[in-house]
Each structure stands twice: as structure tokens, then as C-alpha cells.
Amino acid sequence: QVQLVESGGGLVQAGGSLRLSCAASGRPFRQLVIGWFRQAPGKEREFVGTIVWGGSTKYTDSVKGRFTISRDNAKNTVYLQMNSLKPEDTAVYYCAALRGAMLTIDPQRYDAWGQGTQVTVSS
Numbered sequence: 001q002v003q004l005v006e007s008g009g010g011l012v013q014a015g016g017s018l019r020l021s022c023a024a025s026g027r028p029f030r031q032l033v034i035g036w037f038r039q040a041p042g043k044e045r046e047f048v049g050t051i052v053w054g055g056s057t058k059y060t061d062s063v064k065g066r067f068t069i070s071r072d073n074a075k076n077t078v079y080l081q082m083n084s085l086k087p088e089d090t091a092v093y094y095c096a097a098l099r100g101a102m103l104t105i106d107p108q109r110y111d112a113w114g115q116g117t118q119v120t121v122s123s
Contacts, residue, residue: 002026002097002112009093009117012085016121020080022095022114029053029071033100034078036069037107038091038119047105048093051078058103063089085121092116 008020024032036048049059051069059067068081078095094117096110104110 004095004097004112004114006095006114006117009119011120011122014085014087014121014123016085017083018119020093020117022078024076024097029073029076031099032097033104035096035104035110036080036093037096038093040091045107050103050105052101052103056103058105087121087123089119090121091119093119
């Protein structure tokens, strides 16, 4: 069973930056694909980005060029660096994990989820 703990959310002005962290435990980190998702009030959970063991990434179009996912395999941690934040980025951000090696955008494929962290971007 994988446990995920997120941290790093908060309130930031438009144009600012935040870095979210997702610490994983309970399964060898090299076996995990980590995804980031977000859910705004009244909206469905949406895919943000994903990363595999070797460092390959995939992002949704709305965050390309602004968000970067990286992983520190020695620390069993994945990071979501968010730059040039916009009010529409306001949401609860979740990291999720699945056992595998393929970039995966479907949230239903992920079987472990963190508790979520709030990101609020003011205009």
C-alpha cells in the first residue's frame, strides 16, 4: 500500500510561484508513476501532469511552459513547480500513484492518493 503526503500549498498572487511536494512510502519508488491532479470548486478533477521513474513527463496543455514536475528518487519525493500562476489555477492539488512505467493521464488508473493541498491564486 502506497502512502502519499503532499505539502507546499498556499496563497499566492497572480504571476507568483509555488512548489508542491509529494512524499511517497510503502512501495519501492522506482515502481511508481506519480501524477498530479487538481479539482476546483464545482468542477471535476482534472489531470495536471505525470512523471515516470526515468524522468519523462507529460502535462495538460493549460500548464505547459509554466509547471514542471521532477522527482528526487533518493528522497522518494516528486515536486510540482508552478510558475506564472493564474487565478484559474486555484484548486485543491492531489498527487497520486500507480505501479507501472507508463505516463498515465487517467485518474481512474491511479490507486493511491494524497490528502490534497489547497492552492489559491489571487488576482
